[in-house]
């Protein structure tokens with residue numbers, strides 16, 4: 001069994017009250033990805049190198065400014081994990097050959113959107129996991145190619161309208177199960193998080209920090225322009241994603257998947273969907289019950305399966 | 316120092332080993348694989364203190380090479396043709412990081428059609444990437460150029476990655492006697508890698524390769540890289556001089572062969588230039604004043620060296636082992652732009668394309684090139700570019716086409 005330290009983050013008041021990551025970035029107001037990143041960075045800290053792939057977050061560091069107190073390397077859309085490989089290997093070589101003292105070591109963190117993680121960068125990610133690279137991967141999942149105007153990606157949910165799925169039924173495909181794809185590589189750790197569940201998030205990042213090897217995090221990232229909602233609703237939508245069971249919070253460790261927060265009484269998916277313009281066609285001009293029921297059934301089936309197959313970490 | 320029979324690939328591996336490379340991101344591709352296999356074996360037998368990692372693609376390989384160099388270790392990698400193009404996005408990207416490392420490219424023709432044999436379209440596709448380029452024509456030169464490439468790229472006036480190019484099969488798999496420099500002497504020559512301010516350390520965080528807004532900062536950084544690449548000309552000359560002093564082998568930016576009193580000059584890159592060399596000797600025996608120039612350094616482009624070496628010549632024939640579709644030979648265009656408007660430039664500059672996908676260029680063809688160039692000088696007229704191809708070759712291709720047709724008709728009948 002992997003040794004995991006007891007958590008420092010038990011309740012909200014254990015979380016830092018000020019953030020380490022600077023403010024004034026060009027991210028949109030209400031960006032769920034940035035919300036999650038703030039929390040992640042508080043736990044990881046400044047002894048880190050963020051290796052970034054093309055996406056919204058690339059604009060965090062625009063010459064000559066950066067909100068990061070630690071280091072940053074922008075690579076390209078497909079190969080951030082390979083960038084992490086180079087940095088990690090080089091740091092290990094420098095440590096081994098005693099060309100830098102141990103205190104100069106850093107955590108290497110990949111930061112990409114879903115488009116990169118679910119698609120173009122998947123081969124590089126798979127390779128990094130297969131080589132058991134010691135790194136953290138943070139994917140902020142806004143369910144589309146956000147930076148280019150929210151076209152559908154491998155992470156776009158069924159029926160969502162995107163810039164490239166504007167038909168009456170929205171996106172015909174289904175969101176890819178990246179959690180399982182990652183877990184199939186048997187890395188040290190895989191977890192889903194969301195910024196609106198900060199204690200769960202902090203505990204998972206803390207746990208990931210205590211492990212070695214590939215530690216893989218997917219953060220659902222409510223995205224006001226991409227999902228078409230008012231920025232002030234961002235937190236609410238994140239909460240609804242969890243309460244409706246659309247975004248299960250879970251972790252994989254030692255071959256076992258555990259759900260870290262099980263919504264006791266799941267609210268109907270409708271409550272989550274109707275807050276977002278990208279699903280408005282499900283409700284107007286008339287309700288598309290068939291499609292809503294189809295989405296509801298997928299969520300119900302998922303949780304039925306959870307009941308049956310995995311151990312439930314009841315809280 | 317010891318003398319050994321080495322392939323071009325073996326020589327490249329020795330170069331990486333003698334330069335005390337720390338890190339080797341790799342990915343296999345014919346005809347490069349022998350390089351990474353040799354390095355892998357030396358690491359396994361503790362003859363080399365380095366780490367090798369096989370990535371899942373050349374795109375990732377070049378990313379990790381750049382990232383490791385940007386973290387402050389000495390990096391070597393190798394690829395060829397499809398691999399170089401697969402990594403093309405990252406060639407441009409990592410060059411902008413100004414983190415030097417050495418990449419060997421074993422030239423091989425590009426798909427389509429897919430082939431294993433050499434020409435220079437792969438390496439020329441990387442021409443504008445920001446990588447400097449050294450082109451070799453012997454196995455000894457491969458080893459020596461690899462050592463010089465580390466010096467060149469790591470020089471504070473340059474700080475750019477460098478590609479050392481050798482031709483697949485003709486050099487990669489050809490054994491030649493090679494002097495392997497003494498390890499200490501090689502280390503002394505190459506020196507330690509000083510990453511200067513480009514490195515990641517916990518105590519001194521940096522942001523590298525960040526985005527810019529607008530054309531002004533963008534242009535600034537692009538110009539910086541260009542100027543650094545141009546600095547490479549003087550730096551290369553310095554390094555080559557020092558190399559010659561230390562090891563007794565001289566590698567000028569352009570190799571010139573019997574050009575001093577030449578009236579006509581062949582210009583060629585890579586190992587096929589050795590064929591041109593032989594043609595020069597034979598033409599000389601015949602009383603014709605012909606010489607050969609072979610640029611070793613292609614980026615930065617030694618324009619001034621060319622201007623000087625070709626001043627007063629009557630005719631120049633550039634034989635390009637590459638083809639820019641719809642334009643012609645790349646080296647020809649480059650040379651034309653370097654010579655144009657120079658008072659003493661030869662008026663007659665001819666273009667020939669040959670050696671694509673490893674197609675041989677025969678002595679007779681060199682004689683013909685020389686004759687055509689001589690005629691152009693006499694008539695004062697430059698003929699259109701020539702694509703080297705013989706009647707008998709065409710006949711062979713027609714035969715293949717005939718076989719293909721018979722087979723297809725046969726299948727059609729069976730349906």
Ligand SMILES: Cc1ncc(C[n+]2csc(CCOP(=O)(O)OP(=O)(O)O)c2C)c(N)n1
Pocket residue numbers: 054055056057076077078112113114115116117142144145146147148153
């Ligand atoms: C090779 C390549 N193709 C396309 C692009 C254009 N591009 C830049 S960002 C982006 C979207 C990335 O989507 P995602 O990973 O989901 O991140 P997000 O934009 O949503 O933050 C695209 C397609 C690129 N930079 N590189």
Ligand code: SF4
Pocket residue numbers: 026027028029030031032033034056142146147221222223224225226
């Ligand atoms: S488009 Fe979405 S993910 Fe991108 S910065 Fe804006 S809110 Fe964040």
